[in-house]
Amino acid sequence: MRIGIPREKHREEKRVSLVPAGVDALIKAGHTVFIETNAGVDSHFSDEEYRNIGANIVYSPEEVYQRAEMVVKIAPLTEDEVDLLQEEQIIFSFLHLAVGKKNVIEKLLKKKITALAYELIEKDDQLPILQSMSEIAGQLAVQQGEKYLSSDYPNSRGILLGGIGGVAPAAVVVLGAGVVGFNAARAAYARGAHVIVLDKDMRRLRRINTDISKNITTVAANPFTIARGVKFADLFIGAIQIKAEKVPHLVSDAMVKTMKKGAVIVDLSIDQGGCIETSRPTTISDPVYIMHNVIHYCVPNMPSLACRTASYGLTNASLEYVIEISDNGLSNSLLGDGGLAKGVCTYNGYCTNESIAEVFNLEYRRLHIFSTN
Numbered sequence: 001m002r003i004g005i006p007r008e009k010h011r012e013e014k015r016v017s018l019v020p021a022g023v024d025a026l027i028k029a030g031h032t033v034f035i036e037t038n039a040g041v042d043s044h045f046s047d048e049e050y051r052n053i054g055a056n057i058v059y060s061p062e063e064v065y066q067r068a069e070m071v072v073k074i075a076p077l078t079e080d081e082v083d084l085l086q087e088e089q090i091i092f093s094f095l096h097l098a099v100g101k102k103n104v105i106e107k108l109l110k111k112k113i114t115a116l117a118y119e120l121i122e123k124d125d126q127l128p129i130l131q132s133m134s135e136i137a138g139q140l141a142v143q144q145g146e147k148y149l150s151s152d153y154p155n156s157r158g159i160l161l162g163g164i165g166g167v168a169p170a171a172v173v174v175l176g177a178g179v180v181g182f183n184a185a186r187a188a189y190a191r192g193a194h195v196i197v198l199d200k201d202m203r204r205l206r207r208i209n210t211d212i213s214k215n216i217t218t219v220a221a222n223p224f225t226i227a228r229g230v231k232f233a234d235l236f237i238g239a240i241q242i243k244a245e246k247v248p249h250l251v252s253d254a255m256v257k258t259m260k261k262g263a264v265i266v267d268l269s270i271d272q273g274g275c276i277e278t279s280r281p282t283t284i285s286d287p288v289y290i291m292h293n294v295i296h297y298c299v300p301n302m303p304s305l306a307c308r309t310a311s312y313g314l315t316n317a318s319l320e321y322v323i324e325i326s327d328n329g330l331s332n333s334l335l336g337d338g339g340l341a342k343g344v345c346t347y348n349g350y351c352t353n354e355s356i357a358e359v360f361n362l363e364y365r366r367l368h369i370f371s372t373n
Contacts, residue, residue, distance in 0.1 A: 001031050001032070001070060001275065001325070001326040002031070002032045002033075002034065002067060002068050002069045002070070002071070003024075003026060003031060003032070003033050003034070003037055003068055003069070003070050003071075003072055003322065003326065004033075004034045004035075004065060004067060004068025004071045005017055005018055005033065005034070005035040005036065005071075005072055005073070006036045006039065006060070006061045006064045006065070006073055007036040007037070007038055007072065008039070008073065008074055008075050009061075009075075009080075009081075009247060010075035010076065010078060010301070012116075012283055012285055012301075012304065013024040013075045013304050014042035014043060014072060014307035015042075015043060015074050015301075015303065015307045015310050015311045015314065016040040016042075016043050016045060016074075016130070016307075016311050017074050017092075017093070017306050017311075017313045017314065017315075017318070017325070018033075018072060018315050018318075018319070018322070019040070019043070019045060019073045019074050019301070019311050019312055019339040020040075020045055020049045020053055021036040021315065022315040022319045022322070023035070023050060023053060023055050024053040024054075025319060025323065026322065026323065026326060027053060027055065028349060029323060029326065029327060030189065031114075032056065033050075033054075033055045033325045034056045034058050034063070034064050034067050035047075035050050035055050035056070035058070035064070036057075036058055036060070036061055036063075036064050036066055036133045037057050037058065037059050038215055038255075040311070041183075042126075042307055043180045043262070043307045043308045043310075043311045044308055045311070046222040047333075050114070050157055054291075055113040055177045061081075061084060061150045061218070062084060065084040065085060065086060065089070066086065068089070069089065070089070070091075070092060070305075070325060071085070071089060071090070071091050071092065071093075071257040072092045072093070072318075072322055073091070073092070073093040073261050073269070074093060074094060074219075074314065075093065075094065075109075075235070076093065076094055076095055076096050076097075076100060077091065077093065077095065077100075079101070079103065079104060079107075080279065081186050082104050082107045082108065083107070085107075085108075085111055085113055086111070087108075087111050087112060087147040088112045088113070088114075089111070089114075089204050090112055090113070090114045090116065090325070090330060090335065091113055091114070091115050091116065092116045092118070092318070092321070092322065093116075093118060093231070094117065094118045094119055094128055094130075094133075094271075095115055095118075095119070095269050095345060096119065096271055096272065097115070097117070097345055097353075097356050098115075098244055098245055098246055098272070098355060098356050098359050099174070099246050099271070099272055099273045100275055102360045103347065105345075105346065105351065105356065105360060105362070106149045107249055109346055109349050109350065109351065109362075110349070112262070112348055112349045113346055114330060114344060114347050114348075115344070115346040115348065116321075116340075116343045116344055116345070117244075117344075117345050118130060118314075118318065119243075119244075119343075120243060120244055120342055120343040120345070120353070121321065121340055121342060121343035122338075122339035122342050122343075124331040125145065125268070127179075127243070128317050129236075129314065129318050129321075130179075130241075131179045131305045132310075132314055132316065132317040133310060133313065134180040134183065134303075135161040135179060135183050135213065135303050135313070136177070136178070136183075136240070136303040136306055136309060136310050136313065137180055137183075137268050137303055138180045138182065138183025138184035138185075138186075138239065138268070139179065139183050139184070139186075139188075140188045140301070140302050140303065140305055141180075141184045141237045141266040141268055142161075142172070142184055142187040142188045142191065142237070143160075143187070143234075144266060144287070144297055144302070144305075145172070145237065145264045145266045145297065146161040146170075146191065146235070147196050147363060148264045148286050148288060148295050148297065149161060149170060149235055149262075149264055151236060153288070154290065154303040155261060155262040155290055155293065155295060156262050156295070157234060157260065157262035157263065158262075159234055161188070161191045161192065161193050161235075162191050162192025162193060163192060166260055168194070169192050169193050169194050170193050170194065170234040170235055171193070171194045171196065171231065171232055171234045171235070172185075172188040172193040172194065172195050172234070172235045172236075172237065173196045173197075173198070173229040173230070173232060173233035173235070173236050173237070174188070174195065174196070174197045174198070174237045174239055175198050175199075175221065175226065175229070175236070175237065175238050175240060175250065175275065176198075176199055176238070176239035176240045176241070176269075177197050177198075177199035177201065177204035177205055177208055177218075177239075178199075178241055179195060179241075180239040180241060180268050180310070181199065181204075181237070181239035182204075182207070182208065182211075182212075184225055184237045184239055184268075184357070185197050185208055185212060185216055186212050188235075188237075189213055189215070189216055191214055193235075194217075194252075195216045195217065196216070196217040196218075196219060196232070196233075196370060197216060197217070197218050197219070198218075198219045198220070198221040198225055198226060198229055198372065199218075199220075199221050200220065200221050200222075200342075202220065202256040205218035205219075205220070208340065215301045219317070221250075221321065226250055226251060226255070227255050227258070227348075230251055230255045230256065230258065230259060231255070231258045231259060233259065233263060234260065234263055234264070234366050235263070235264045235266070236251075236259070236263065236264070236265050236266070236267075236276075237266045237268060238250075238251065238265070238267040238268055238269050238271065238274070238275040238276050238279070239268045241272065242272065242274075242277040243355075244353055244355040245272070245359075246272055246273040246355060246359070247269045247272045247273055247274065247275045248275065249274070249275060249276065249277040250275045250276075250278040251275060251277060251278075252293075253277045254280055256276065256277070256278045256291070256294055257292045259293075259294045261293040261294075262293065262295065263294050263358075264292075264295045264296070264297065265278075265279070265294055265295065265297065265298075266297045266298075267279040267296070267297070267298045268302070270299070271296040271301075274298065276296075278291045278292065278296060279296060279298045280296075281298055281299075281300050282296075282297070282298045282299050282321075283299060284299055284301070284304060284305065287299050302332050309356055319351075321333075321337075321340055324336075324337065325338070331369050331370060334367070335369050336370045341367055341369070347367055350363065350364075350365040351365070352364070352366065352367040353365065354364060
């Protein structure tokens, strides 16, 4: 199969979808890889590294899309990138179509694109590709929150996250105890913060206490406890994820108004619309804004801050699927792996994800695949 790797153009995205080791595995399996020049440069992978293992360096995104049967990328598709896709091509990426623009999915349907979303692929009741980025985002949320708590940024509370002898540490409140929230809680606890985690799922809360520490306060999430947590927090981390859907605003504008002056919000749900009413997407170069005297950090592609680690992590998680499709063909791969099939959002001109179809009032059809053997 011919695999294309374009250079990411979306919102200061510095990751690359496949590191040289992943490309090497594809080439040794007999496949052809076209990679746009400098696609890996921001993650410190040179064109020469890719060329030395047999990849074909091309010099425009148009050439990548025109020559590839499957395009492997990272960031959600822009309208310009959708226009570059070829009829009946496979696109493998984070897509987040439910919070995207309707004309993007309409173009995917018109071109009969098979759109595979990293964030929807399942394995052993987990989301393996999304999990790799969630682990990074959870840790970075604490790092960035600490930065703005103790910086000279306007309104900063001037608080050291872990405190010192005789001075209390910062209160870090994490809403959501999934992969993102777990890693945020672990990172904050390791830094010496007073950590409180809220979630509706008691099993997740028990895991926080058994796998990290009993000293982390776990609380059943409901409107009352969330409101109390928001008011108490020096650093509030929104870590809600709902598969294939826009997340609800669990923290209202009125709740944010009760927060301490100079408190920090990090909304890790922003790529799904944000779980905090006052959140709006920001960028790596302009990551924060102040509303109601509260510092908001809402960068959708936060793992790009650790772009090299993230590129390795993404390759580790996604490569088996790229190889499976390349070796066995799309149809046979989807038939043989139900978890991979759950990642298909559009196929043969139809929306095959019910949640996305409902959001955009599109015809929904269950995925029907026939073997090519």
